[in-house]
Each structure stands twice: as C-alpha cells, then as structure tokens.
Amino acid sequence: MLKLNRQMAVLLMTVGLLSGCGGHTSEVPDDLVPVTGTVKLDGEPKANITVIFNPGKKTSGTGGYGVTDQDGKYTLTHRSNKPGVEPGEYVVTFSMMGLPDGSPIPEGKDAADVGAVQLLPEKYTNPNREMNLTIATVAAPSATLDYEIKSK
Numbered sequence: 001m002l003k004l005n006r007q008m009a010v011l012l013m014t015v016g017l018l019s020g021c022g023g024h025t026s027e028v029p030d031d032l033v034p035v036t037g038t039v040k041l042d043g044e045p046k047a048n049i050t051v052i053f054n055p056g057k058k059t060s061g062t063g064g065y066g067v068t069d070q071d072g073k074y075t076l077t078h079r080s081n082k083p084g085v086e087p088g089e090y091v092v093t094f095s096m097m098g099l100p101d102g103s104p105i106p107e108g109k110d111a112a113d114v115g116a117v118q119l120l121p122e123k124y125t126n127p128n129r130e131m132n133l134t135i136a137t138v139a140a141p142s143a144t145l146d147y148e149i150k151s152k
Helices: 006-018
Strands: 035-041 050-055 064-067 073-075 088-095 135-138 147-149
Antiparallel strands (some): 050 088
16 A cells, blocks of 8 residues: 655645635636746755645636646646646645655655654745735746745
C-alpha cells in the first residue's frame, strides 16, 4: 500500500474541500485557463511548494493546485486532472511541509512518521480572504502568475 506523506494528505484534503465549492458538474469545463508560474521563497526558486487556487466568492468551479519543481515552476491542475482552472478570482495559498528544523522530509519517508510541520507562515497557508492577501485573477487565454513569499 502506498504511503501518503502529510503534504500530499493536506493537498488531497484541500482539493477534496474545493470540489464542494462553487457550481461544478461531473464534466470538465470547456473554459479551463492554463496557469503557470514560479514561486520564490526568500528570493530563491523553491521546490516542493504546493500552490492552491481557492475560488473567490464570485468564481464558479473548484480551483486547482500545482507543486513547484526544482526551479520553482508550477502548473495548475484542475480537479479533473486537466491543466488549468476556470476563469475568475482566486485566493492563492501555499504549503511547504518539512522537518521541525526546516530541513526537507527525507526521500521515501512519510511526513507523519517523521513529525513534519508546515514551514510557511499562516498568512500564506490560510484561505480565509481576510488573512490572506494573495489574490489572483485568471483570464483566458492563459495566465503566468509568479509569487515571492517569505519564510518568516
């Protein structure tokens, strides 16, 4: 049986919650907009940051997520596993799990088994719009949205 690390569990839970938001159907929307970008942490591109687009109050759909690669680049994926999200306004949140000392989760280890914690401040991880100032507007034909976040 595959072990899910804590970051993946948080991501799946968030995506599951997103599927209950907005007016989605079981079909893939025709108007998905490809979204890509780069995330820098403390001025440097950073791998393994989960980027989550949570639909705003007037945005239909469920949003999407992506995970940064070694160059800090991400591509959003819709809940249908198709690239992109519906056009609209989103509250963007970020998640980066690691060991309490800030080091990465060891390869092949389960986050829960090694006591992994959220390494980013709550202002980046909480989708409550009043706490989170990271708002994105997605419009066709595509969007490139880069982010600069701080660890403290």
